[in-house]
Amino acid sequence: MSDPKLAASGLTGVEVHGMTRSAFILRGALAAGSVYGAATIGPFVGQALAMSGGDVDVVNFALTLEYLEADFYKKAQALGLSGTAMKLAKEFGDAESQHVDALTQTVKKLGGAPAKKPTFQFPIKDEQSFLMLAQTLEDTGVSAYNGAAPQIQSKEVLGAAGSIVQVEARHAAAIRLQRSQPPAPAAFDKTLQKPEVLKAVKPLIKA
Amino acid sequence: MAETRVQYEASGPSAIEDLARDPASRKRFLSMVGGAGGASAFALFLAACGSSRKKTTATTTSTTSAAKPGGGDLMIVNYALTLEYLETAFYKDVINSGLFKGAQLDTIKTFGDQEAQHVSALEAAVQKLGGTPAAKPKTKFPLKDANSVLQLAATVENLGAAAYLGQAGNIQSKEVLAAALSIHSVEARHASALNTLLGKDVQPDGAFAKPASMSEVLPKVKPFIVG
Numbered sequence: 001m002s003d004p005k006l007a008a009s010g011l012t013g014v015e016v017h018g019m020t021r022s023a024f025i026l027r028g029a030l031a032a033g034s035v036y037g038a039a040t041i042g043p044f045v046g047q048a049l050a051m052s053g054g055d056v057d058v059v060n061f062a063l064t065l066e067y068l069e070a071d072f073y074k075k076a077q078a079l080g081l082s083g084t085a086m087k088l089a090k091e092f093g094d095a096e097s098q099h100v101d102a103l104t105q106t107v108k109k110l111g112g113a114p115a116k117k118p119t120f121q122f123p124i125k126d127e128q129s130f131l132m133l134a135q136t137l138e139d140t141g142v143s144a145y146n147g148a149a150p151q152i153q154s155k156e157v158l159g160a161a162g163s164i165v166q167v168e169a170r171h172a173a174a175i176r177l178q179r180s181q182p183p184a185p186a187a188f189d190k191t192l193q194k195p196e197v198l199k200a201v202k203p204l205i206k207a
Numbered sequence: 208m209a210e211t212r213v214q215y216e217a218s219g220p221s222a223i224e225d226l227a228r229d230p231a232s233r234k235r236f237l238s239m240v241g242g243a244g245g246a247s248a249f250a251l252f253l254a255a256c257g258s259s260r261k262k263t264t265a266t267t268t269s270t271t272s273a274a275k276p277g278g279g280d281l282m283i284v285n286y287a288l289t290l291e292y293l294e295t296a297f298y299k300d301v302i303n304s305g306l307f308k309g310a311q312l313d314t315i316k317t318f319g320d321q322e323a324q325h326v327s328a329l330e331a332a333v334q335k336l337g338g339t340p341a342a343k344p345k346t347k348f349p350l351k352d353a354n355s356v357l358q359l360a361a362t363v364e365n366l367g368a369a370a371y372l373g374q375a376g377n378i379q380s381k382e383v384l385a386a387a388l389s390i391h392s393v394e395a396r397h398a399s400a401l402n403t404l405l406g407k408d409v410q411p412d413g414a415f416a417k418p419a420s421m422s423e424v425l426p427k428v429k430p431f432i433v434g
Contacts, residue, residue: 098414150381162375166416169395183400187324188389
């Protein structure tokens with residue numbers, strides 16, 4: 001019953017607990033930004049920032065994040081990942097694609113037009129950089145859903161968002177364990193508002 | 208949204224209505240959430256939720272909700288508090304059992320500490336809503352060996368995550384909803400970590416986590432409540 005991942009997570013716990021979650025996520029975003037520098041604000045970002053209220057907007061915001069995650073895991077699978085990392089990339093990538101489909105349908109049912117899929121660029125070149133960015137993206141995804149959910153009007157849409165965010169949190173914890181990080185770095189997951197999330201993912205959007 | 212609506216109603220208010228009609232379940236639940244105060248909150252909760260089946264309840268709903276908004280939230284928060292009491296007691300017993308040491312013990316301590324923080328936050332939320340926090344139940348858990356304890360931990364955490372998800376759509380206050388969500392995803396993280404440790408699927412429901420209603424959750428935790 002000894003698990004080296006959990007063993008290491010116990011050891012690294014103190015260090016990570018000393019950093020606030022926002023600082024952690026921000027650091028991840030800054031790291032991504034510093035690697036790829038050119039942070040062009042894609043048309044979608046401007047559009048998203050101009051949005052105001054309504055479940056269609058919230059769901060389209062979530063859809064954009066799911067496009068990003070689905071594309072990320074797809075590209076990661078071309079990196080030559082090892083057994084466990086590849087298994088996670090495939091399984092999680094498949095889940096994110098299902099989220100994309102479900103949210104696309106939800107936007108249509110709400111009478112809206114689904115957001116277009118942006119073109120993404122990810123600073124990943126090997127398993128380590130993949131897992132690091134995966135952790136940032138999944139943690140940010142959890143905070144983004146948790147921040148947006150209270151604005152949702154429809155009980156059905158809220159239920160759908162809840163069932164997705166739980167899966168994002170499960171992904172985040174599993175990726176964290178794979179990196180020997182504490183799976184739950186705090187007792188309460190931080191919430192992020194849309195502008196903060198868009199700022200964090202901006203470096204990953206090419207157009 | 209027709210299909211989704213059916214799904215969430217099946218696991219939401221209608222399940223609670225079922226609970227209300229079942230005297231045994233109701234008594235059990237009320238003893239968990241705290242006697243007479245719980246009873247009135249429970250009635251308010253039902254009223255606040257309204258009924259998808261009977262239009263005659265519509266008037267009652269608006270009247271009662273206006274009389275005391277937050278009654279439904281109070282019930283839900285006390286329900287969540289009861290589950291958190293249970294989880295906190297569980298991890299405390301596991302720590303004291305001596306079955307774990309080293310890094311695994313550290314992880315268990317971390318999870319237990321986070322559950323205790325959830326208890327404090329939910330107690331404060333109940334008071335903020337003008338209610339009385341549910342009484343802490345007396346609990347007893349089967350702690351035989353490390354493996355079965357980890358299995359039980361995974362069961363409890365997966366159930367906890369499903370229980371929060373089952374209530375999200377019933378919460379009226381945005382503030383309470385935000386708090387519940389920030390706890391919900393941490394329960395999911397715990398569940399995922401324990402599933403990983405046990406070699407189980409981290410997303411056992413697939414891409415979409417399934418909610419559990421009160422009437423689904425309560426019978427599963429009942430065996431651990433001794434008074």
